[in-house]
Amino acid sequence: MNRINCIRSQSALRHRNLRKFLKESDATSEDLLTYNIIRKLSKRNSLSTLWCICQELTSFLRTCTSLNGKQSQDMMSSSKDMSDLAFLVDICGHLNDLNLKLQEKNKTTINTLPAVQAFSYKLKLFLVDVQGDMLHSPALKPFLDEDEGMAFFTNDYTHFIEKLQQDFNNGLSQFQSFKHIMQLIKTPQTAKLNGKWVTQLPLKSVDVSYLQLELCNLKGTDINKIEEDFYLQASTKAEFPQLAQL
Template sequence: MGKASAALQASVALAKKGNVERHFKMLHSKTDTDFPLKSNLRKQKVQQLKHMLLTQQKMFTRPAEKNIATTVASYRVSQVIARRKKPFEDAMFVRMVFSDFEVKEELVKIIPLKGHTRGEDIYSKVKEYLISENIQIQKLVSITTDGAPAFTGRTNGFLALCRKDSSFPKFFSYHCIIHQQALCAKFLNMNDVIKTVIKIAHSLQRRLFRELIEELELQHGELPFHTEVRWLSKGKVLYRFNQLLPAILTFLKERNEETFVGILEDSNWLQDFAFLVDITEKLNDLNLKLQGKDKHILEMISEVKAFSEKLTLWEKNVMRGELKHFPTLNKQIETAEIPYERERFFNIITSLKEEFEKRFSDFKRIELVCQFVLFPLSNINVEESVADPINLWPVVPNEKYPHLISVAQQVKAFFPSTYLCESTFSSMNFIKNKYRTRLTDDHLDSCIRHGVTNYSPDFKKIVDESECQVSH
């Protein structure tokens, strides 16, 4: 049996009726006189004594408020560190559409692949995880990949094995739109110009060249380094190289680099270079529009389609010599002593347009459906009632249009690109650095999840459910 505590004095006794009566008569006999029953004075005294008792008990039964605040702060600091990926395979993201059409994009799992990374290896690991977590695979509507052979192989690729599996529903699959666009950019067939620019950029002695830049008081600074495959980095190098071209030529002449000087004074090479600067800038603009989270597939298809239509316009402009969309080339033509190679640039743009049409032909199958979902009332003026047409779907009665709502939810669930996976792998490479003394698969998964998730923990609830230690 617990002990009873006397509020009027700091004494305790076993909680028996006789003990409590004897204690009250011996030590508090005047209480009823000094504090009459049902009086405000008695109520105030009881509240005062109760408050004093609770204050004393807090020292032993729960941590002080400062300790709680400190614990919450420590959780928040841990979250910030995880989000910054400070001193962690196949990543699987899911795009979920709920009954109210709210969309969530989250990392499902980082799946370690040890040994082989064949299609059957990826398939078996993914299937094993889906079964272990009891994930309802029948709700799957599409799979987006980076186009690697392990995913797209006709017989033993991941997608082929999923389609052979009866537990998988029929699903739509496609190659990431951003990857497709980047692959199109590689068909410019001007690698000789790019390689020359990169070779010159890497040959510059950075310290000496920076001194020349400062002496000439140019605003662009030094050249950025180019990394292979990434067209954004190529575009940046080409743009900066063009801005610094006079300074680079001066520097190379001072260093007696006759081979490079001869190239940079060649009008034919400069004409190709100027065209490449302009076209890569346009491709980079498209690439940036396609990047980011929470992108709808039709938005990205529309961006690509608009770019293809621009290519048709640029074909005609280049052939007619109207170069307002190619300012760098136009400037070079005005100062060049050789004829303008209109047919060469026309053929390059034509090849680029054909590559776009070929690579994005698969999306024509779903384009009309996507248009209807995104703009269901495109022929009706609904600006006053609906700010965003796609927000109309949550108010459409499911009982009346169940099939339309189902299609709309499926289309909204399409992942248009592997952007989230790409950015997650960048985070993983940063986290898996040489300063990590120990990093298990589970630890890596947790670190990446904290770094890329949109959710934020309820720190107050975590602290309330924890047994915080009281400082002594």
Template sequence: MISMEAWIWISGCLKFKELKHKLQLQQNMFSCMHSQSEGAVKASFIIAEEIARACRPFTEGEFINNCIEKVCGIVCPAKKQAFANISLSRNTIASRVDELGSDLQIQLKEKAKDFVANSLAIDESADRTDTAQLSVFIRGVDAKFSVTEELLDLRAIHGTTSGQDILSQVEQCVSNSELQWNKLVALTTAGAPAMCGGVRGLVREKHTGENHCIIHQEALYGKVLGMGQVMTVVNKTVNFIRSRGLNHWQFRSLLEEENCVHEDLPYHTEVRWLSRGKVMQRFYDTHNARFMESKQKAIPELEDEKWLSDLSFLCDITDHLNGLNVKLQGRKQLITEMRDSVKAFQMKLRLWEGQMHQGNLSHFPVCQSVSDAVTIPFPTEVDAGKLNTLKVEFSRRFADFERQKINFDLFANPFAVDADTVPVHFQLNSSNCSVILI
């Protein structure tokens, strides 16, 4: 016969096992919920990153969530609740993007501590609310020659945008990022006077090096050709067509009826200088469409064979300049590679100038087509003079490249340079040649 004490002990053991089993079930449930919650948060961050990269509105998250739930209800109904736990509301996406941005800033700040040398590129432009936005990019190199290129900051400038205002914003950006001024070896800007003024102020105050943006300099060359009379007519015509919805629709309909190779005519903007070549080419390809005449806005210049010759030259040369500009763009490019592209283009200018003097338009297809159509002699000598002007302007603006030729050649191919022409401390130690990278 079991005693009362034994019966109480057995009952206690059974109760303990029951409670232990319930606790294990609860722990497993919480563990499963935690795992699902962690996965849902991670998925939310991934989708928020994709929305930010695509520059889509934050409200896109709700649309994506709706699509996911409907797809999962068909493909894997058992997992529908797990996908429903992913929060993709507008506020959540905004919060996720802010957290991702803050994390990237922290990572960049940590990387910047290891930079042996760095350079900044700054540019200013107005947004659609007419607020000046100053973008600051950084390129840094650490002791292992690992190159980092990132957007350092985007700062709004309210009020004036003088050189002192730009300088003040750059100083704040450098200070917030905890960069060291003694490691700043170059500051790249556009050719605008305010930007150059800011650079000069920074040079005098912080004793840094200075150079100007290669791409921006190349974009200024079209202005030295003195062909504003051509661009004025083109811009006026394009604005008339594109600024009115009815005109734009009728123009597109006319191009479609005439089976034109193009379906539309783009705007030209000074901010996006690559658009000039596209606008010029489209304008030439569609200038035979008598749309302006139908609107009682005839363009007399289109009947002027000399003006058409100037238009054809501007079409071809801007196309060549755009090709160079595209080569100079892109991440992880070395200065020596950009120098080679510019030098190759300078050699092309010399070749084209000589061919123009001979009346050879092989590399200027639009000029060739106009030359075959007009009754007057094509002004090859005038265009050769313009090419010479462009060649001289290239040499002037890229004079720094010639002054650094020895250093560029030493870095690009240290075993092909004359040892007597390089600095003494490089003559016997070729492994140090990679220092030119910074």
């Protein structure tokens, strides 16, 4: 990512020349996107843009005489570096899909946790896939097909995905300590009034006594199924404020 930003920010003149070159070359993008660490979703966009214009960018860098330009040119002409780029384009694309689901408006735990759990299963698929047919690595697959010798580096990508798996598993394991609360949220009608969820409540934000009364009221209604938008409805927040807050 630093290399992308260096290419862009080396000088205003170089940036203007780059944009002009890309436009004249009818490249798929007329600019190289910078990466902002604060905006996580920009990582995949920056990488995919670089990947799409790598041929045009390589030609442009040949006209640069600075040390930075030479280093960037070396990177673009390195089979290993470009293989790594292709892999990151693919894996960051999958991560972006997850991030977009988590950042959608009006989402609750019921919506977001299953998406994270589903991605942990997808990582198992990606781990096998990157060592085989690479059906889920569209950028990497043709690159390795052209150079069979690059298949050696799939071990690096396997280790990367395994580390990602470990990170996700560590994060999901934290939810185990709240499994009774999760069950309460999903099926409050069948929850015990003094169930194990009581000991897991965040007492600073939820009042146990009021929540128990709300459960009694909920059990007395004809609500048989908790829909995904149940906790977002104004009527729910008004009638069951503690449960909605939880």
